[in-house]
Amino acid sequence: MALLAALAGGPALAADSAMAERTQACTACHGPQGRAGPDGYYPRLAGKPAGYLYNQLRNFKDGRRHYTLMEGLLAPLSDDYLREMAAYFSSLTPPYPRPLPSAANPAELARGRTLALRGDAALQLPACVQCHGEKLTGVLPATPGLLGLPRDYLNAQLGGWQTGQRHAQAPDCMAAIARRLTPQDVNAVALWLAAQPVPNPANAADSRQPRTTGQLPLPLCGSAP
Structure with missing residues (x-):
């Protein structure tokens, strides 16, 4: 029924509904809509840059990051499907929770x-x-x-x-x-x-901010940060 309702709402909504169903293995750990898991170890996926999410999926699949469950889930998936998953989670914008009070000195x-x-x-x-x-x-x-x-x-x-x-x-x-x-x-x-609140909106910047005088030169980074 959910898929029929999505189809009635148009192709884009139907696609989002279908992808939500196809990524249930992700949200089982990373929380509804990829908001983050409740235990502090499964990070938020929603709203992250699609390029970053794709790179991390590839890193797990290619052995640059290690977590047995992730490696097993991703092993049979095609590169195109990884890009679809990354684009889907990147498009989600559920609100961030307020940070917990810090006990740090x-x-x-x-x-x-x-x-x-x-x-x-x-x-x-x-x-x-x-x-x-x-x-x-x-x-x-x-x-x-x-x-x-x-x-x-x-x-x-x-x-x-x-x-x-x-x-x-x-x-x-x-x-x-x-x-x-x-x-x-x-x-x-x-x-x-x-301990810092997340600004609203929490969009990623379109390009790197100019460095101010006195900051260190940025290191040269690979393509999968």
């Missing part, structure tokens, strides 16, 4: 804010905003936003970059950046990012 939050907005020249760490957008909501076509993600997920992903459990096509700039972070800095930037 002021010094941790201050350090996290510095790393996110200004970086650390002494450690050769560019600011997060230099690649992930001035509002930290991502940059088209393939750089994700960092706001609206739980601290545990951010910690896990930075740890994955540091240990080689997660990597991108060469040159792998995120791996190089993550390995310059101390455990304390990983925790600080994850705490600060997770």
Whole structure:
């Protein structure tokens, strides 16, 4: 009946309804409409740049990211189907929940804010905003936003970059950046990012914001960040 109702609403609505049914294996973990799972480890898919989502699906399929369930689900899917999935989730815009109150101490939050907005020249760490957008909501076509993600997920992903459990096509700039972070800095930037509200609208920027004087040169990154 749901599909018949969608067909009555026109081809676009029918296509969205069909894709919603076809991606139930995704939303079982990543939440309805890809809003994020309830446990902090299954990130939001909705509204992420389609290029980023496609790259991550390929990374799981090609062995650059490791999670047995994802690898098994994606193994039989064609490249065209991965692009369809990425475009579908990218088109969804359910509201973001408010961030949970942070229990971090002021010094941790201050350090996290510095790393996110200004970086650390002494450690050769560019600011997060230099690649992930001035509002930290991502940059088209393939750089994700960092706001609206739980601290545990951010910690896990930075740890994955540091240990080689997660990597991108060469040159792998995120791996190089993550390995310059101390455990304390990983925790600080994850705490600060997770405590920030997501702006409305939360659209990814159309292009990278111009760097301001004093920021570090951006690293050269591969095609699958």
